[in-house]
Amino acid sequence: MYAKVIIDIKHEDVNRFFDYIIPQKYEDFLERGMRVLVPFGKQTRMGYVTEIITESLDATKEILEVLDVIPSINEELFSLMNYIKNHVPALYSSIFSTVIPSELAVNYTKVVEMVKPELVPDDLKPYFNKKGIWRLKRKDQVYYPRLKKLRDSKDQEIIKIKTVIKEKGTTKTDKTYTYNQNHHYKRIYHYEIVIDLFNMKKEYTRKELTDQGLTASNINTLVKNQVLFEQEKDVFREIEHQFDLSDKKVVLTDEQQNVVNQIVNSLDKQETFLLKGITGSGKTEVYLEVISKVIEQNKQVLVLVPEITLVAQMAKRLKSRFDDVAIYHSALSSGERFDQYKKIQSGKASIVLGTRSAVFLPMEDLGLVIIDEEHDDSYIQKEQVIYDAVEIALERAKHHQIPVLLGSATPSITSMYEAMNNRFTLLELTKRPLNLEIPTIQYVDMRLELEKNNTSIFSKTLLDAMKKRIEMKEQTILLFNRKGYAPFVLCRACGDVPQCPHCDISLTYYKEKKSLKCHYCGYEKPFDNTCSVCNASKVKEVGTGIEYVEQVLKKQMPKARVLRMDKNATRIKGSHEIIWNNFLNEEADILLGTQMIAKGLDFPKVTLVGVLMADLLLKVPSYKSTENAYMLLAQVTGRSGRFYPGEAIIQGYDIGHFAIKSVNQTYETFYQEALYNRKLMNYPPFKNTSQILISGESYLKTYQRAFMLKKALSSLSCDVLGPSQALITKIKDYYRFTITLKYETIEKQELFDLLEAHEFDDIKIRYFPYLDIV
């Protein structure tokens, strides 16, 4: 028997199947989908078995080791991988690492050993430890060519180089102790506490014993004299959450109950439900009720939320009502993630909650997929192997013949269109259970403020409203979205803005580091207020980064306690939970943040939401920017007055745009207008769109190649637009052009072949299945 194997190297040259002989001992054991170690050239590499075959003309070497007991890739996952393969051009190995947890990959570490230390050059010696061993780190790779030369130096072996393969995912073990009733240790009277302890409980961990005052040497003595038996036990790394939220089992409103009934009636068939419920209408209660019905049928539920910040609160509510909830997202520690994965793989989780990447988790008895905030852009993976988790979820539903529940207050245009055409089943929640009014929304035109000589970023209206909240001991949420906008510096004398020498983009100003940095290539130089063009010492920062907003806020409202929540403030694991907890406990009056504050915990005391520079959202160059802007505004204003009547104030320079105006009206108003625009421009849902990026070092050659590609593409049944300069015309010294495709259906494989045929040494071509990623 033979196995077809994909090697875990992400490179065009090895992007194909390799056949290996299955050794006798693995014949009955090895299955498709298992990870194996195989000899590959001079190396040993990890690979994935994709097929077991009876004949092979190529196989010459044997599989060395099998790393799995249950296949890491099950049949369903194979079909999802196939789906991805048909939608984006990607290397096999990349697709594998996209759909499985990184803990299933292996580490290759090069270990160098001195054989003749006296011949090792002095400058390399400090890297070796006492035993003459050096484990090469990433940064040590530069020495590798020299080391290879030392190894190969003729007649004498100066050093040895080995590659050590280690599995990334590891099980955590703890030493536990039990008491031996039949020991013969005479000095046991020194350890009365031990006898007492083991009278209460049979087994203790090492930590529990030391907490009781026993020292490490105490324990070792007792083990040596066979009073205690020591054993290794696996520990499960439990995930803890900062705040406390329990699910009070509420009585569903008629409206909610209706929706639940409809879904429950279709649990045994494939159907996509779009649950459209205004903010505060209790979508989560519906989810919980439906989940309980699925679990009654002994099936599993997959729940997806768009952002890590939303996992904790959903987890709390799920855990307070159900057992066996597993959690999976990229911010877990590697160990936690591995344990959660193992729990899910072994079928011990009845509910799996996670972000985008959780859509690939193995669940044999899947009965329902819930996607909360389905309109959210974060469900689309925009790097490496690009995919849309919502699409993947729909594929899984097809595989299991089960329903998918998409929930949102503001469904994406495409989902709503599907619902309107009866491909999705539309369910609606139109009332807030507590019968609370939707917050009143007020618009402030900042141009008028300017005329009144108010040059601050806060209008008088907003300032007054915030002051009032502080007096009333109520809270405010302030949204300032930095997207599409970063602080930069400008010479007030000649107007020069320092650019990156390798990319076509202005350098971003970092106040704390007093430096200018390029977002794309990492180029960095110290900030200097002397202009490099006109030599005047007039270079100053422009702008309104969120830190700047915070400063102004503190200056204008010295009494206000302000919490800031942005990427920077939430870098450390668990910090966003702490911020939310603090705000919930009313340790601050104002929560200032980027779009990550738009969703999340309900804060009862929030009665005011302020949006700064709302029109900034529309400046993002994307056909979806109006949709995204409207949804963010609707989302964040809905956070006001969840328990008491609330209001929202939207500030901007260009607030007349329909995406901003519609926030004050119904979703339908917005949907109609947006849909009309999409129709006009041939954008989704009317036509599918994708984008091709052509990049190269020579401006002219790249443009020529792009043009040739355009000509070739016209043979396909689609509209070809461009080539035009990409939004960022140069990155890392490579010029960039884009071609946009609009089509109803397209033969993807044919397209990919065409693209591949147009790749040249100096021209790179990348394909993006969704628009606006480039």
Added chain:
DNA sequence: CTCTGAAGGTAA
């Protein structure tokens, strides 16, 4: 990706 061996260069 990592290794190898051939080709073509340089120094003695």
Added chain:
DNA sequence: TACCTTCAGAGT
């Protein structure tokens, strides 16, 4: 002739 760098090709 010995030794180097560079580059294409192979890996089952």
